[in-house]
Amino acid sequence: MTTLSHKPASARPIPNPERSLITRLNMGSGTVVGILFAVITYYLLRHHFGSPWRVNHGMDMTNTHFVNVTILCTMFAWSFGFLVGIGALIGPFRWLIGKDLTAEEQLYLAGDGQGIKRYFKYCTDHKVVGIQYLVGVMAMLGVGGTMAMMIRTNLATPGSHFIAPIIYNSLVGLHGITMIIAMIIVSTGPFGNYIMPIMIGAADMAFPRLNALSWWVLFTAIPVLCSAWFLGGIPTGWTAYAPLSDQAGPGMNAFLATIIIFAVSTAVAGMNITTTVVAMRAKGMKWNRVPIFVVGATISVALAIPAFPTFMVAMIQTGLDRTISTGFYDANVGGSGWLYANLFWIMGHPEVYVILIPGVAALMEIAPVFVRKPLFSYGAAIAGFAGIAGLSVLVWAHHMYMSGWMPSLNGPFMITTEFISVPTGLLFLVLVGTLWRGKPWMKMPMLSVYAFIWDFLIGGITGIYLSDVPADNYLHGSMFVTAHFHYTLMGAALTGAIGALAFWFPKMTGRMLNDRASYISFWLIQIGFNVLFLGMFMAGAAGQPRRVADYAQAFAHANLISTIGAYSVGLGMIVLLWAIIHSWRSGIIAPMNPWGSKTLEWTVPYPVPLVNFDEPPVVTSDPYNYGRSAK
Amino acid sequence: MATHTEFHVHHDSPEKVGRRERLGVRLLIVADGSFLFAIIFSWFYLRNLNVNNAWLPKGVKTFSTASSWWVIVPFIIVFIAHRVSMRNRSLRVPAMALSTVLLIIGAWYQWHQVCNMPFVAQDANGRPFYNGAYASNWIIFAGTNMFHYIITAFITLGLFLRGLRGNLLDPVLEEWRQRVAGSWFTWVMIGGILSAFTTSFK
C-alpha cells in the first residue's frame, strides 16, 4: 500500500491533464448546459408532442396533462443537462469506450490545490463533498425555517389571513419536504462525508466519483423544488396524498421531480457510505472498534437504500397519472389512494429513523468525550440502532390506522410499533449510562446531549399514545402529531446535528465555534422549541387538525404560545448562523484535538491532507477507552 | 508525478477494489429490488382491491401471457452468455456483442408493445386514457424493463468495447469488473422473471 507523502497544497504541482475536457467543466458549465437542455426540451415538447397528450378523464383539466409532460420533462432535462455539463458522465462514458480516466485526471478531479474553485466543481474529495453538503443543508434549513416562521405568523391569531389559504397550503407542504430532505442529509451529508472516512482511517470514500455525483444530483433538485413556487405551489402537504396530488396544479410536478431526483442521490450516497464502512476500515478496526457515529450513519443510510425506491415508485405513479392519464390513484379506473399511502409510508417510516439515527449516534460519539467515560454498553447501542432499523420496516401502517384500508391489520401494526420502545429505550440507557457518575465538560456539543434527552423523552412518550390505535382515533391528523414528530425530528435529530456541528467544526473549518454565541443560540432554540411545541400539544389535544390555515377561537391561546416559541427558535437559529459564519471566517484557530477525543479524525491536521493520513493508521483499541481503573 | 499515478483507489489492490465494487453493485441491486417490490405490490394490491370493478373493465383487451415472457428472454440469454464467457475467455467479445444486440432487440420489442397497447381507450372527447388499473400497472412494468434494457446494454456494450481494446491497464481489475457485471446480469434476469410472472396475472 503506497500513499502520498503530504506536502502543503501550494507546494504541490497542480495536475493539468492536457486536452482533457474535465479541466474546463464546473458548476457554471453545468448550469449553462442544464438550462440549454431544459429550454430545448421545453420547445421540442411544446411544438411536437401537443395533441397525443391532450387527454382528459374525470376532472376538468383539458390541457393540464399536456402541460405536466412538458414541465416534468423540462425538469429532468435540466437535471440531466447539468450533470452532463459538470462532467458527471465523462467517467462512465470513458469506461464505455474503454479509455478509463488516467491517474492524472483522477487526481485533478480530487481537486487538490485548486483552492476555493474545487467547491464549484465535480470534485471527488470527500472533504469537499462534505462541505458542499454542509452549506447546502444550511441553505435548505434556512429556507425551510423561514417558511416555518411564516406559517407560525399566520397562525398567531385566529382569522389572521396574513397568508391566503392557497399559499398557506403550499407553505406547509414545501416547509415539510424541504425540511425532510434537509434532515435526511443533515448528519450523513456533512459529517458522513467529511468526517466518517477519516474516522475509519480511509483515504477517501469507496467510490469518489459517485460521491460527487450524489451531491450534484441533489443540487439539481434544489432549483426544481424552488420552481414549485413559480408553478403555483403544492396543495398537498409533504405527504402528497393521492388523489389530491392527481388533482393538483403544475407546481406538483416540481415536487415529483424533486423526490425522484433525490431518491437517486440517496441510493448512490447510501450505497457509497455503506461500502466505505464495510470495505475500507483501517487495519485493526474490527467491528467492535468502529466509532458509534459510523455505525449509526451506516445503519441509517443502509436503511435508506431499500426505503426510498418505494417513494420513487409512488412519485412515478403520481407522475404517470398526471401526464399520460393512467389511473393508479383514480378510483374510477380501478386505482386507490390507499396504494399511494402504503407505498409512501413503507418509505416514510424507515425514513424518520434514517433521520433520527445519525443524530443520536453523533451524540453518542460526543458524550464519552466530554464525560471522559467509555460509551456505556456499546453493544446496547448497536442493538438499539439495529432493532429500530429492523422494526422500522414493519410499522408503516401505523400512519394509516384511520385510513380504513385494512382495519384488521391495526392490531398487528400496533404491536410492532409499540415494540420500537424497546430499542429506543436502549438508546436512552446508553446515553444516561454514559452520563452516570460523570462530570461532563459543559461545552456546546455536550449541551446538545442534554437537550436531546429531554426532547426525545417527550417525543417518545407522546409517540406511545400515537402508536395506540384507540388513542390515535382522537390524535391522528391533529396538531398533536405535528408536535410529536417535531420533538423527534427537530428536538432529537436536529439537536444531534447541531451538537455534531459544534463538535466537528474545528476539524472541518480549522477554527473553534464561538462559545458565547452558540450558548445563546442553544438556549433560545431549546426554550423556544419547547414553548413552541408545548403550545402545539395543547392545540392538538384540544382538537385542532394539522395543516389548517385558520382555526377556531378555542385554540387561540395555544397557538399564540406556539408562535412566541417559534420566534425564539428563529432568533436562535439566526444567532447560530452568525456564530457559524463568524467563527468560520475569524474564529479562534483550533488545535488538532481540542476536545481530547480518541477517534482517528483528531489525529490529522487541518487542512486535512488529500489522502487524509501520511501512513495508513492501525487501530489497536476501541475509541472509548477513557476512565481510570476500567473494570 | 510518479507517486501521483498511484493515487486514490489504485493504491488498494485490484482484489480489494473488485470486492468493494461488487458490494456497491449489490447494494444498488437492493435499491432496484425495492423498486421492483413496490411495483409488484402495486400490481397485486390494486388487482385484489379491484376498486369500482375496474381492474379490468369489461371489454378491455390485455397482452398475452406469452408476450410478457418473450420480452424478458434477452435477459436470460445475456445471463447465460455471461456465464459461458466467464468460463471461456475467448468467447467474451462475441458473447458481449451478442448480448448487446439481443438487448437492443428486446428493448425494441418492449417499445413495440408500448406503441400497440390494446387497452388505451378513448373518452367521450376522443382523448386516450388507460382503461383500468391493469393498464396503468402494465405501463410501469414496461418502463422498468426498458430501464433494465438500457442499463444492461450499456454494461454489455462497455464490456464488448473494452474486450476489443484488449490492452487495458489492469487485467485483474478487469476480471473483477466482469464478475461484478455478472451480479447485475443475474439480477435483471431474476427481475425480468418476476415482472413476467406478475404481469401474467391479469
Next chain:
Amino acid sequence: MAHHDDQDLLPTPGQRVGTFLKRKDVSQTFVLGIFFTAVFVVLGLWVYPHWMPNVMSKEMQGNEDIMIWFTVISAPIAGVVLAIAMESFINMHRGDTPPPEDGPGIKTHGPVVVIWSAVSVLFTIVAIVWGITEMNTWSSDALAGSNNALVVDVTGSQWNWSFNYPAQGITSHELNLPINQPVEFRVISADVNHSFWPVQLGVKVDANRLSTTIARTTPDKLGVFDVKCAELCGLNHAYMETSGHVESVADFNSWVSQAKATGGTQQ
C-alpha cells in the same frame, strides 16, 4: 470519587448494594428521580383532562384514559432518565480546558442492561395489552349495538360534509344524533381524501373515493360537538367543519320529522 470506586469492589453483593445506596450521588439521583416521576404523574393526571375537550362518548373517555395512564406508567422511566441526566448536569465541569481527570471507566453493566430491557419489554406489553383490550371493547360494543345502530352515510366533498340518514330518508349538512343510541358512520368521499372527525365523540375515519369506511360510537352526553376534516384536502381544508348535536330521542325525532316536512333536505 476514587474512594467510592474502591468501595464498589467490596466482596458480598449485599454489602455492595448497601454502600451503593448510601452514596451521595445515588441518594441525590434517587430524590431527583422521585421528583421527576411526580412531575410526570401530575402532568398526566392534570394536563390531558384540562386540555382535551368534553367527553361525549365511551370511546372518547377511552382515548383520554390512554393518554393519562400511559403518561403515568411511563413517568418512572422518564424519572430515572431525567434524574441521572440532571445529577450529571449538576456536577458539570466548566472552563476552556478538558476535565483534569477521567470518570470511572464503566464500559457496561450486564444486570443494568438486562433489567432495563426487561422493564421496557414489560412496559411495552402493558401498553399493547391495554390497547388491544380497548380495541376489543370497542368492537364488541359495536357488535352488540349493530342491530339497532343508527346508520348515517357521511359524504366528504371539497369542502363540506353532508349527512344522509337512509332509514329516516333525510339529508343534512348538520349532524344530529340521539343520545345513547349506537351510531354507525359509513364514510365516503366525493373527490379527494378527507378524514371524518367528530371531535368530542373520539372516533375518526378517512373518507375515500368509491370505498366506504366505517366508524362506530355511542354518544352518551347531550351537547354540541365539532365535526372536522383531519386530512389535508385542498384549498379550504381548514374551513371544512360543521357542528353536531347530541340530543334527547324526542328532540331528535322532532328534528327528523321537521326535516322530512321540508322535503327531506335540511340546511
